[in-house]
Amino acid sequence: MIEVKNLKKQFEDIEVLKGISTVFETGKTNLIIGQSGSGKTVFLKCLTGLITPTSGEILFDGRDTTKFSYEERQALRGEIGTVFQGSALFDSMTVLENVRFPLEMFSNLNMKEMNDRSEEVLTRVNLTPESFKKFPSEISGGMQKRVAIARAIVNKPKYLFADEPNSGLDPKTSMVIDQLLHELTVEYNTTTIINTHDMNSVMEIGETIIFLKNGILEWSGDKNEILTADNEAVIDFVYSSKLFTKLREVLLEEKANLKK
Numbered sequence: 525m526i527e528v529k530n531l532k533k534q535f536e537d538i539e540v541l542k543g544i545s546t547v548f549e550t551g552k553t554n555l556i557i558g559q560s561g562s563g564k565t566v567f568l569k570c571l572t573g574l575i576t577p578t579s580g581e582i583l584f585d586g587r588d589t590t591k592f593s594y595e596e597r598q599a600l601r602g603e604i605g606t607v608f609q610g611s612a613l614f615d616s617m618t619v620l621e622n623v624r625f626p627l628e629m630f631s632n633l634n635m636k637e638m639n640d641r642s643e644e645v646l647t648r649v650n651l652t653p654e655s656f657k658k659f660p661s662e663i664s665g666g667m668q669k670r671v672a673i674a675r676a677i678v679n680k681p682k683y684l685f686a687d688e689p690n691s692g693l694d695p696k697t698s699m700v701i702d703q704l705l706h707e708l709t710v711e712y713n714t715t716t717i718i719n720t721h722d723m724n725s726v727m728e729i730g731e732t733i734i735f736l737k738n739g740i741l742e743w744s745g746d747k748n749e750i751l752t753a754d755n756e757a758v759i760d761f762v763y764s765s766k767l768f769t770k771l772r773e774v775l776l777e778e779k780a781n782l783k784k
């Protein structure tokens with residue numbers, strides 16, 4: 525579980541995060557949604573330690589990481605898996621080498637053990653051995669995303685972060701990637717936090733959702749609650765799609781009938 529208390533981040537005179545408090549549960553896919561510029565990436569980077577917050581607390585299973593020493597922060601990095609925006613694979617490394625990299629950084633395994641573990645997770649994300657020796661430029665965007673996910677889970681992380689994991693993917697591949705992240709969350713019992721502005725992802729895997737607007741937590745709930753939320757900003761976000769507008773009308777009608 526990751527608990528965030530009154531988190532603020534200021535860049536010079538701009539306050540980007542204005543006091544966010546929330547809880548991300550273990551074994552669940554927790555989503556952060558919001559319009560472009562609402563502060564999602566800055567928030568996620570504060571959680572992963574890439575940005576130092578101005579004030580507030582971030583408790584990883586009770587440990588306040590904002591007070592960590594350099595050594596404690598390094599140790600925590602071994603417990604975290606991250607799927608970066610755009611996959612961020614190393615172009616000059618093969619698929620297998622990319623996945624093995626965190627093990628070289630954070631484990632005491634020998635080369636054979638590292639290769640075995642890397643092959644195991646690559647197989648888990650449904651990549652076949654022919655792809656293990658290829659370079660990122662030789663495989664599709666969807667496959668690159670699977671490699672990025674394999675690299676994120678190779679260390680058996682307790683915490684899994686993904687920043688816009690579907691960016692640049694077609695809707696079908698996006699759905700497969702969402703499902704994969706959800707399955708891995710259950711299998712590894714990770715506290716998973718995903719930044720997205722994809723409504724399909726929200727409806728697929730939004731077990732808990734927080735909605736940010738201008739650095740403020742405007743709304744929180746789950747995928748069932750979001751369709752009938754009465755927050756204006758959430759409605760704007762969700763109902764940019766006509767299909768969801770229709771769905772909302774049906775759901776509100778059902779709700780009204782239930783009350784009669």
Ligand SMILES: Nc1ncnc2c1ncn2[C@@H]1O[C@H](COP(=O)(O)OP(=O)(O)OP(=O)(O)O)[C@@H](O)[C@H]1O
Nearest residue numbers: 535538540558559560561562563564565566567721
């Ligand atoms: N290093 C920085 N210095 C100054 N301002 C920054 C910095 N990083 C981000 N910001 C500002 O913080 C705000 C929030 O940015 P952020 O990238 O978190 O938004 P976002 O919700 O992730 O948007 P998107 O969905 O487009 O990625 C933006 O106005 C951005 O310009």
